Amino acid sequence: ATPKLWGGRFTGKVDPLMEKFNASLPLDKRMWAEDIRGSQAYAKALVKAGILTQEEAETIVGGLDKVASEWASGTFVVKAGDEDIHTANERRLTELVGAVGGKLHTGRSRNDQVATDTRLWLFAALTEVRGSLQELISVATNRAEAEADVLMPGFTHLQQAQTVRWGHWLMSHASAWQRDDMRLRDLLPRVATLPLGSGALAGNPFLVDRQFIARELGMVGGVCPNSMDAVSDRDFVAESLFFAALHLVHLSRWAEDLIIYSSGLFGFVQCSDAYATGSSLMPQKKNPDALELIRGKAGKLQGNLAGVMAVLKGTPTTYNKDFQEAWELMFDSVDAAHDCIRIATGVLSTLSINPDRMMKGLSADMLATDLAEYLVRKGVPFRETHHVSGAAVKMAEDTGVPLSSLSVAQLQSIHPLFEDDVVKVWDFSASADARDTEGGASKRSLLEQVAKMRAYLAAE
């Protein structure tokens, strides 16, 4: 096995189980490209600092390119003693370029290195996630416009409440996803902030130009302002996992709606075959597995967030090995969130809807509020109209007819201000369109929501 990076003062043998227990390569090798990019930028900074000659730096940068191509082609050979990605890359670099490879780590610690690698990886991964999230929002927005005329029952407490538009429901979820997108936008610069140049904890004695390294690495958030904080800070992981967990809460609520709407008893929507599965026993079944998996993963991602928070809690200032436990949760949450977003986009763009079944879900008593509002427009206080409309609902129930089938005379027996034009109340589309305030269920408002969302997406 290769000698340990930190082998100088250690003479005893390490328990083989300890070796495995301590190693993080199986996980952090995923950051091989970021580890190499970070090292190449650092080598350039060491030239400016007078530690490496231009020629030495070129040798190191070229050697690192070779290491990178080994990783990329799957030919990198991991050796016993390659504790983590930093150790493995430096070991291989030195094999390739000789002793000069040993100059690369001057003034650097794995503490500022690992934090840099992780931030680079997360920044790239979340930037991709953001692209996929905006795609999902745009699919919902396009459907909302294309199907703006489709009416459906809106629910509170999952009880039929008032008439809304299918597109209004779509935009309700797109609005939550837009907040997630904004959260991501806000946190990305805090992820892309540079720890490198902080050393183990106290800073860098060779005066590497941290601003230069930050620019080289595209760290849009600049440099971490305090070296002790720089190697301590895993907030960017926690924040990212909070984003993922909350976004999954949103996706799981969307999924739950669709699971209910796709039940045969509702029949509002049907998942395409690409995202459903059958039953091994019951030939008639079509199960919304994709949606259920999203709902399930939402639970797991909350667990991952709690896990990272618990790992960080109470650790003394600066680096502790506890932090290594965060990577697995981070990779899992980012992967799952990205998968869920892309699956949701697939489900939503291939979902078929059944507007007739949605209309059948609208019942006349859902217009009871509109009946009360009819009298409000005639000057009757709402509290009173609420009772009047309630009495009408009861009369319809008692006589076994839908609310809309009560005659004008029957309604007048409850309140004298009902007139012939009361029949106009029995119109679901008009009920939705009456709610024409900003953000309401009217068609005009819906199209305004669509336009605003498009403007947001175009600007981001």
Ligand code: ARG
């Ligand atoms: N593999 C370690 C990690 O993921 C790298 C940092 C090691 N630093 C140290 N002082 N042991 O956190």
